[in-house]
Amino acid sequence: QSALTQPRSVSGSPGQSVTISCTGFNTVAAGDMYVSWYQQHPGKAPTLMIYDVDKRPSGVPDRFSGSKSGNTASLTISGLQADDEADYHCSSYAGTYELVFGGGTKLTVL
Amino acid sequence: QVQLVQSGAEMKKPGASVKVSCKASGYSFSGYYLRWVRQAPGQGLEWMGWINPNSGNTNYAQKFQGRVTMTRDTTTDTAYMELSGLTSDDTALYYCARAGVRGLLKSPLDYWGQGTLVTVSS
Numbered sequence: 001q002s003a004l005t006q007p008r009s010v011s012g013s014p015g016q017s018v019t020i021s022c023t024g025f026n027t028v029a030a031g032d033m034y035v036s037w038y039q040q041h042p043g044k045a046p047t048l049m050i051y052d053v054d055k056r057p058s059g060v061p062d063r064f065s066g067s068k069s070g071n072t073a074s075l076t077i078s079g080l081q082a083d084d085e086a087d088y089h090c091s092s093y094a095g096t097y098e099l100v101f102g103g104g105t106k107l108t109v110l
Numbered sequence: 111q112v113q114l115v116q117s118g119a120e121m122k123k124p125g126a127s128v129k130v131s132c133k134a135s136g137y138s139f140s141g142y143y144l145r146w147v148r149q150a151p152g153q154g155l156e157w158m159g160w161i162n163p164n165s166g167n168t169n170y171a172q173k174f175q176g177r178v179t180m181t182r183d184t185t186t187d188t189a190y191m192e193l194s195g196l197t198s199d200d201t202a203l204y205y206c207a208r209a210g211v212r213g214l215l216k217s218p219l220d221y222w223g224q225g226t227l228v229t230v231s232s
Contacts, residue, residue, distance in 0.1 A: 036218045038155075045205060045225055046155065051218035089155050093216055097169045099145060099157035 004090055004102035011108040017078040020105045022090030026071045035073040037066060040087045040104075049088075050075060077107070085109040112136040114206055114223035121229045127194040130226045132206035139187035140164040143209040145219060146180060146191045148202040158204075160215065161189055196230045203227050 004024040012018040025032070035053045038046035048057050050066035053073065063078045073092075077084055090102040117131040132144065146158040159170035161180040168180045174193070182189045189206055203225040210220030 034216055038219070045222040046207075046219070047222075048210070048218050048220050051210075057218075057220065091155070097160065097215070098171065099147075099160075101147075101155040101157065104154040 003094060003100040004092065006088075006090060006102035006105045008103070009106045009108065011110055012077075012080045013110045014080050014082065016080050017076060018080060018107065020075045020077075020088050020090075020107070022073040022075070022102045023071055024102075025068070025073065025092065032068075034093050035066065035068055036091045037064075037075045038089045038091065039084075040089065042086075046089060080109050082109050112208070112221045114208065114221055116204075116206060116223040116226045119227040119229070121231065122196050124197055124230060124232055126196050126230075127192060128196060128228050129190055129192040130204050130206075130228070132189045132191070132223050134163075134187045134189070134208070137208075138212075139182075140184055141212045143213075143215045143217075144182075144189050145207050145209060146178075147205045147207055147219075149205070149225075150199075150202040153202075156202075158191070160209070162215075163189060193228075196228075198230050200228065201230045 004022050006022050010018050037050040039049045040046040049064050053068045054066040065076045067074050087104045089104045094100045113135045115133045120128050122128050140163050145160045148156050161168045163182045170178050177194050179192045205225050207219035207222040209217045211217035
C-alpha cells in the first residue's frame with residue numbers, strides 16, 4: 001500500500017485538460033515542497049515531468065503544470081495529445097531519507 | 111550526455127541472490143546520489159534505498175533492510191544493488207536513478223537507467 005494515493009485511471013479527449021491528484025501529504029512528513037511527477041510510457045523508464053511541486057525541467061512542455069493545496073498535489077495536463085497517454089507517478093519524501101511514491105495513474109487519451 | 115546503463119535481465123530461483131549493476135557516464139559519478147527503485151509487474155514504483163557514490167554511505171527502506179546491499183566502484187563509475195533471499199514477490203523491474211542536484215539527496219530523479227528485469231521462479 002502506497003503512502004500517497006492516486007486514482008487508478010483518468011481519461012480525456014485530445015485538446016482537453018485532465019488533472020491527476022495525489023493525496024496523503026498529511027501523513028508524509030517534511031514533504032511539503034518536494035512533490036515530483038514522473039511520466040512512464042509502456043516498457044520505458046520513468047521521466048521527470050514536474051519537481052518541487054510546480055517546476056518543469058527543461059524540455060517539458062508548459063502544457064504540464066503542478067500544484068499543491070493542503071493534503072493534495074495535482075498534475076494538470078492541458079491540450080491533451082495522444083503521446084500523453086502513459087502512467088503518471090507522484091512522489092515525495094517521508095522523513096529525511098525515505099522516498100515515497102503514489103500507486104500510479106493510467107492516463108488514457110480517448 | 112548523462113547515461114545510466116544497467117545490466118541485463120536475470121532469472122533466479124527462490125532463495126538466491128541477484129546483483130544488478132548501473133554504469134554511469136556523462137557526469138561526475140561521485141557528485142550525485144543514486145537511488146534504486148523497483149516496479150513489480152503492473153504495479154507502481156517502490157523505493158529501495160540510496161547510495162552516496164562519493165562516501166559509499168547507504169540507507170535502505172525498512173522493507174529491504176537485511177536483504178539489500180548497495181555498493182559502488184568509483185574506478186568504473188558503477189553502482190550495484192544486491193538483493194538476497196529472493197521470492198516470487200521480488201519479480202520486478204529494478205531501476206537506478208540519479209538525484210539530480212549535485213550533493214543533494216532530496217532532489218528529483220532526473221536520469222534513470224533502462225531497468226533490469228529480475229524474474230524469480232522455481
